[in-house]
Amino acid sequence: MTKLHQRVQLSAEWISAYAKSIGAPMQTLNGVLIAPATMPVIFWKGFDIPWLHMNKPLIHGSQRFSYEAPITADMTLDCELSLTKIEKKAGKQGELTFYTHSLVCKCEGEHIVTAETVLIAVGGGI
Template identity: 65%
Template sequence: MNKVRQRIAVTEEWISRYADSISAPLQTLDGKWMAPATMPVIFWQEFDIPWLKADGPWIHGSQRFAYSAPITAGMVLDCELSLTKVETKEGRLGMLTLYTHTLACCSGGDLIVTAETVLIRAGERHEHPDHG
């Protein structure tokens, strides 16, 4: 399986900008700003993800989040994004290749959040070097 890792520093400014972008209210916990629950979707921007560099459009399929603690301003997260599954299915308009990803973020060795995301490529079967 393919994996990439990235250390991410969560700041009040980043939380504020993301909350504004989705019209979410800012919340605090013990005096620290809490990130909206969907904020890990933008953590992907911090990664260099070689298997997503293929030409053509990607379709967002689904997303799930599982938290063991909230993300708050000042946290430094050690995140690992893994491509956990590649499968091909027949869709109404042809072949679909589904790429399932798991993003796991820890702070101080403790798991904070796991997010599962499915991205879809439409068209001919898309081969992946490790998942042919």
């Protein structure tokens, strides 16, 4: 399985706590709290990601966000996490395996954000 689904409900308290944890300013749009742009990285906590179950450390390679609309308090997001590419490369410490992921979040069918994340396993992977 290379696709997982999850529903995420955002409260003003959750957005506020995340913003404070990263030192981001609180922002509002029409009186509604807006989530910091990097907040989708913590949506991963709700997924059980079977292709990343390995006895090797993972290194964060890169992350990119593409927004169509802001994430705001009281939004319910339908999120799909996909493994889009696995690539092996030679590194100084041995084989490296690059796992490229796409997290797509929609609200009421409207695209809100796509977050692309690359994680790297040292010594190979699946």
